Amino acid sequence: MSPRRPVANLDRETETALVERAKAGDFDAFDQLVRSCERRIWAICWRLLGEKEEAENAMQSAFLKAMEALESFRGEAGFCTWIGRIATNEALEILRRRKRREGISLDAFATENDDGPIPHPELLVDWREDPSRSIERAEVRRILDTSLDALSPGLRSVFVLRDMEGLSISETAEQLGITEANVKVRLLRARLALRELLTRAFGGQQLVHTHLEHAGLGGLASAAEVPS
Amino acid sequence: MSDCKDLLGALAEYLDGNEQAEMCTELRRHMATCEKCRVVVDSSRRTIELFRDEELVAEVPVDARDRLHLNLKNAWKLCRGESTGT
Structure with a gap:
């Protein structure tokens, strides 16, 4: 269904040209931009959520929102950085919903015990080579x-x-x-x-x-x- | 930093790249003579490096990637009402 492999990071000039083409209605240009960032966006969603279905939902939402907001993208940050922020918000919102579902707290990020002692480093041994x-x-x-x-x-x-x-x-x-x-x-x-x-x-x-x-x-x- | 008790506070600064901070200079001096602190600092630094390594980031599952591109293509047609080429 999707024979093209993800493309490597784009240089800024190529990215800018693709953004302009996408804004003018060229789906292939938008698709190339997506391919250049999809691995990074997946990494954010996957590592924040640790669950495949939720990570996929967050990734899809992020790219769909980026598509809808494409006109507002001014290029101050790179395209992937821009979508990265959107993806982070999507993934965090899913985390909050998950927490609410579990009835733990209205705010998933306010429940940590920050005042307790920080555990001692225990394992004191050099790593092997890289x-x-x-x-x-x-x-x-x-x-x-x-x-x-x-x-x-x-x-x-x-x-x-x-x-x-x-x-x-x-x-x-x-x-x-x-x-x-x-x-x-x-x-x-x-x-x-x-x-x-x-x-x-x-x-x-x-x-x-x-x-x-x-x-x-x-x-x-x-x-x-x-x-x- | 005559002993190791300030290690964690300095470690946080050190790992955040504030290596010029005074406490980090002391930490470096301390590490030269304290093998255990050197190991903690070194393995902490390498932990962060591994998680930052792009080569070690999980690849998008093929099925998820296929669904993504298909859904984007359909959404593009709906939103923009324009041709998506192939």
Whole structure:
């Protein structure tokens, strides 16, 4: 049904020309733009939602909304960045609806316990060489997806927006409706949690379970407040 | 940073690219002598790098991609009432 492969990232000039053609009514031009970003948009939706059907719905909604709003696209940001923001909003809205369905909270992102102690780094072992060289790429992908899936939506959304999408701390806070201080705390929690999970997968032979107290790090948790 | 207790606060700044901040300079100095902190910092940095690696981003499932392009094509016809070529 769709024989054309996704295209690589477009240079700015090509992108601008395609946008102009699309605005003038050329579907093929729009379709090429979509193909240039679909993998990135899927990554946002998939990594925020962790569920295929919901991720597909978010991706479709994002591109459909982009199609409807094409005339308003002025090109200040790249096309993929623009759709990335739309996709993020779609995925976050689905997350909020999911939370409401589960009756947990009206706001999926206000339920994290940000005041509790940040867990100590436990696994203190060097990684093997670059995992993407020594392990099949598909296996590394699976490990990354599984690890991200282990995080709560509140932690996951902060990590995806800040560390993967490259939003600033303030942009992340605005998008999620939480304070910048909360973004910083959750980011640290998310990074450390993922570090533990990936160290289990990629750590060297002599994987040792070590608490930092052994290294004179008692009280680390109370010292873990992130400066605002 | 005479011991490791300030590690996490400095780690957050360090990973956010504020490497010039004073606490990060101290962290770097500390890491030179503390193997455990070096491991935590290094593996945290590599964790973020892996998630940023575009080659490691999941590909769009083929069926989802086909549905996307078909739906966009149909929506384009409906909204714009113009030819979509093939």
